[in-house]
Amino acid sequence: MTSLAVVWPRRARCGVADYARTLAESFPPDVRLVVVDLPEHGPPSAWRAAAAAARSADVVHVHYENALFGSIKPYRDRFARFLRALHRPCLVTLHGPLPPLVARWREQRPYRAADLMRDLAYLPFFAGWQRRHYRLAEHWVVHTPELEADVAGCVGASRVTRLPHPVPPSRRRWRLEEAEAGTVTTLGFVKPHKGYDDLIAVFAERPSWRWVLAGAPQDEPDEAYARGLCAELQRRGMGERVTLTGYLERDEIERRAVRARLAVFPFRHASGSGSIAWAIALAMPVAATDLPSVRALVEAGAGIALLPADPARWGEALDRVLDDAEGLRALARRNAEFAARETFAACAARLAGIARRLAQPARARRS
Numbered sequence: 616m617t618s619l620a621v622v623w624p625r626r627a628r629c630g631v632a633d634y635a636r637t638l639a640e641s642f643p644p645d646v647r648l649v650v651v652d653l654p655e656h657g658p659p660s661a662w663r664a665a666a667a668a669a670r671s672a673d674v675v676h677v678h679y680e681n682a683l684f685g686s687i688k689p690y691r692d693r694f695a696r697f698l699r700a701l702h703r704p705c706l707v708t709l710h711g712p713l714p715p716l717v718a719r720w721r722e723q724r725p726y727r728a729a730d731l732m733r734d735l736a737y738l739p740f741f742a743g744w745q746r747r748h749y750r751l752a753e754h755w756v757v758h759t760p761e762l763e764a765d766v767a768g769c770v771g772a773s774r775v776t777r778l779p780h781p782v783p784p785s786r787r788r789w790r791l792e793e794a795e796a797g798t799v800t801t802l803g804f805v806k807p808h809k810g811y812d813d814l815i816a817v818f819a820e821r822p823s824w825r826w827v828l829a830g831a832p833q834d835e836p837d838e839a840y841a842r843g844l845c846a847e848l849q850r851r852g853m854g855e856r857v858t859l860t861g862y863l864e865r866d867e868i869e870r871r872a873v874r875a876r877l878a879v880f881p882f883r884h885a886s887g888s889g890s891i892a893w894a895i896a897l898a899m900p901v902a903a904t905d906l907p908s909v910r911a912l913v914e915a916g917a918g919i920a921l922l923p924a925d926p927a928r929w930g931e932a933l934d935r936v937l938d939d940a941e942g943l944r945a946l947a948r949r950n951a952e953f954a955a956r957e958t959f960a961a962c963a964a965r966l967a968g969i970a971r972r973l974a975q976p977a978r979a980r981r982s
Contacts, residue, residue, distance in 0.1 A: 616646070617970050618672040619646050619647070619672055619675075620649040620676065621650055622669055622675060622677045623639070623653055623678045625653070631678055633889070634710070635678045637781075637783055638962060641960045642966070642967055643963065643967050645967075649669070649671055652665065653683060655685075662693065662700070665697070666697060672703065673703070674706060674970045676705075676706045676707075677697075677705060677706070677708070677752070678708050679707050681713075687713065687714055687748075688737075690736075699751065704754075704973035705753055706973060707756070708755075708756040708757075709755060709766075712762060713745055713748050716737065717741075718734045749770045750769070754969055755776070756775075756966065757778075758778065758780045759777070759907060760777065763775055763777040780888060780892045780912070781961065781962040782953065782954040783893060784896065785893070785897050786869065787873050787897055788951070789873045789897050789947055791940060791943055791947070793873070794873070794874060799824065799826055799933075799937075800826070800827040800828075800829055800872045800875035801828050801880060802829050803830045804831065804833045804837065804890075805831060805840065805859065807836070807837070808884055810883040810926075811828065813926040814826070814879065814926070814929065815851065817926070817930045819851050819853060820930060826857045826879075827858050827871055828858065828860065829860050829868045829872055830860065830863075831862035873899065875899070877937055877943065878891075878901045879903070880904065881904055882906060883904070885906055888903075891903060891909070891919070895917055898947050898950050898951035899947060899950065900920070900950070901946065901950065905922060905924055915953070916949060916952065917953045918946030918953065919946070919950075920946060
């Protein structure tokens with residue numbers, strides 16, 4: 616039996632925490648799990664204790680998102696220090712890219728004295744910054760072609776595996792006959808990179824449409840963004856047609872979502888989306904911005920209508936999707952099939968195979 620320490624944030628209202636918890640519950644029985652709480656912004660002693668707890672397993676699985684580790688910069692690189700302290704083969708799931716380290720003289724104007732001091736302090740670290748980080752783990756799991764290329768370019772293709780974002784379990788299924796005409800929905804946390812403000816103009820020109828944003832802001836920058844959205848909606852007189860629900864329990868979000876005719880995700884960038892996976896789980900037809908990560912889902916079989924990169928063309932594209940009943944049903948069928956195939960159990964089985972392989976040489980060294 617292989618023992619796997621799973622390091623993840625045990626907190627509420629966190630997409631990575633939900634992902635990690637569902638994944639941990641899906642591993643096959645021959646993998647013994649050791650669950651380790653990610654200290655996030657705790658004192659150094661808490662991080663040392665977490666690393667010590669993880670060392671009780673053969674292999675360590677770390678979930679990475681920049682916000683979980685704080686600033687990843689020279690002299691305060693908590694992520695690198697934590698991985699070095701594990702002393703076990705490490706498997707990392709990337710929920711977002713490792714931030715690059717770039718000299719400000721290349722990109723910042725005006726260039727101030729403080730920028731010069733920062734660049735001089737960081738000078739020994741610029742070359743090979745990301746490569747050194749990617750060498751800290753034996754294997755990386757990603758959901759997008761871009762991240763796969765970045766990691767492979769640093770450590771080789773054999774040390775990275777790209778898997779579609781797994782689809783969570785759900786209790787409800789979308790049916791066109793039960794959907795409300797002219798109603799679309801967007802699931803998940805309300806965040807600036809999701810581009811909701813780009814879609815407002817489309818709705819302003821279509822007074823018969825309704826839009827349900829089924830979710831809530833996650834942190835203070837998100838709160839400020841949501842307040843700006845609400846102000847713009849009121850200014851345009853659209854407050855009654857566009858609803859920001861705020862935080863809802865999962866079943867209530869799903870109940871509202873399946874009443875919409877289409878799930879729309881006007882994202883500006885995405886490195887894998889739990890929100891889109893959630894809509895797929897409900898077997899809803901989906902429309903989303905034509906980003907590389909979204910196109911990869913389509914190529915893997917998901918039912919997603921791709922919106923042009925230019926928001927000015929979204930109205931026409933959404934008109935075509937919403938007016939095509941058979942097209943909506945076809946997208947929904949593809950998502951039902953995708954959801955049945957790309958489950959958390961399937962993802963966990965692949966990860967278990969990687970963990971077993973990583974554990975073999977480590978065990979041999981210790982025996």
